[in-house]
Amino acid sequence: MAIAEKPTDDIIQVDGLQKHFGDVKAVNGITFRVRHGEVFGLLGPNGAGKTTTIKTLLGLLEPTAGIVRVFGLDPLKDEVLVKQRLGYVAEEPLIYKSLTPVEVFDFIASVRELDGVEVSTKAREYMESLGATEYANRSVATLSRGNRQKVQIVSALLHDPALLIMDDPLLGLDAKTVKVVKEIIDLHTRRGGAVIFSTHIMEVAQELCDRIAIINNGVIVGMGTFDELRKQADKAGANLEDVFLRLTEQDASVSSIIAKLRESFEQRERRE
Numbered sequence: 615m616a617i618a619e620k621p622t623d624d625i626i627q628v629d630g631l632q633k634h635f636g637d638v639k640a641v642n643g644i645t646f647r648v649r650h651g652e653v654f655g656l657l658g659p660n661g662a663g664k665t666t667t668i669k670t671l672l673g674l675l676e677p678t679a680g681i682v683r684v685f686g687l688d689p690l691k692d693e694v695l696v697k698q699r700l701g702y703v704a705e706e707p708l709i710y711k712s713l714t715p716v717e718v719f720d721f722i723a724s725v726r727e728l729d730g731v732e733v734s735t736k737a738r739e740y741m742e743s744l745g746a747t748e749y750a751n752r753s754v755a756t757l758s759r760g761n762r763q764k765v766q767i768v769s770a771l772l773h774d775p776a777l778l779i780m781d782d783p784l785l786g787l788d789a790k791t792v793k794v795v796k797e798i799i800d801l802h803t804r805r806g807g808a809v810i811f812s813t814h815i816m817e818v819a820q821e822l823c824d825r826i827a828i829i830n831n832g833v834i835v836g837m838g839t840f841d842e843l844r845k846q847a848d849k850a851g852a853n854l855e856d857v858f859l860r861l862t863e864q865d866a867s868v869s870s871i872i873a874k875l876r877e878s879f880e881q882r883e884r885r886e
């Protein structure tokens with residue numbers, strides 16, 4: 615099975631990673647590890663630097679500074695080796711729009727040199743569990759974002775990768791599909807695989823992750839298990855939701871936005 619890796623080593627090692635785009639310090643010195651059998655979450659608001667971090671793991675972006683290792687390899691130098699062992703679900707499902715899902719899966723099987731029969735069985739089972747069977751032979755271009763996302767998720771799983779990298783994988787999925795994707799993640803880690811994914815929703819991180827890094831403005835502002843983070847919050851006499859909002863500087867803007875909304879509602883009511 616493709617999933618077996620050396621169990622002692624960290625699957626992902628990120629040390630002092632920086633990625634700047636001109637003046638924009640998208641990622642500004644972050645350090646973390648992802649271990650075997652672990653679900654690791656990057657939790658932070660829009661623009662925090664989650665996608666940028668993930669793209670450096672895939673060798674899609676070159677770090678400005680710092681070290682990134684995946685399976686102990688440099689994704690920029692050993693791109694092929696690294697990509698053989700991971701499955702990637704991108705933030706924007708931009709996959710071969712002129713093909714149908716079945717054609718996409720066949721294409722992946724041929725590029726990855728996988729057994730065609732095995733892949734089509736696996737793909738059919740995954741598509742069924744995600745409630746997408748009826749879309750299997752329609753062109754990807756005609757599918758909704760959610761269904762395209764399902765095709766992307768199935769595509770990432772076909773070669774049984776040891777590592778799943780998922781950039782906001784639940785975005786645009788309905789509640790039932792979210793449950794199935796959570797189950798897929800769980801099964802994957804029970805077989806010793808690791809997962810890193812990003813989200814801006816604290817409950818999602820709480821439910822799915824063994825460890826969470828809270829990221830804001832390109833730096834990690836808190837890291838640990840959900841319980842550890844909650845204990846730190848308790849000690850400070852607050853609940854984690856408030857701490858998360860405070861750490862990611864969303865608290866002030868949230869209350870001012872709500873205050874403004876209320877005010878304009880009240881003004882409108884007075885006018886009517």
Ligand SMILES: Nc1ncnc2c1ncn2[C@@H]1O[C@H](COP(=O)(O)OP(=O)(O)O)[C@@H](O)[C@H]1O
Pocket residue numbers: 635638639640641658659660661662663664665666667
């Ligand atoms: N190619 C790019 N050029 C310039 N700025 C970028 C680029 N990609 C991302 N950024 C900026 O870097 C910051 C982090 O973006 P991103 O990593 O996409 O955040 P997240 O995924 O957490 O929402 C944002 O301010 C974003 O506008």
Ligand SMILES: [Mg+2]
Pocket residue numbers: 664665666705781
């Ligand atoms: Mg993003």
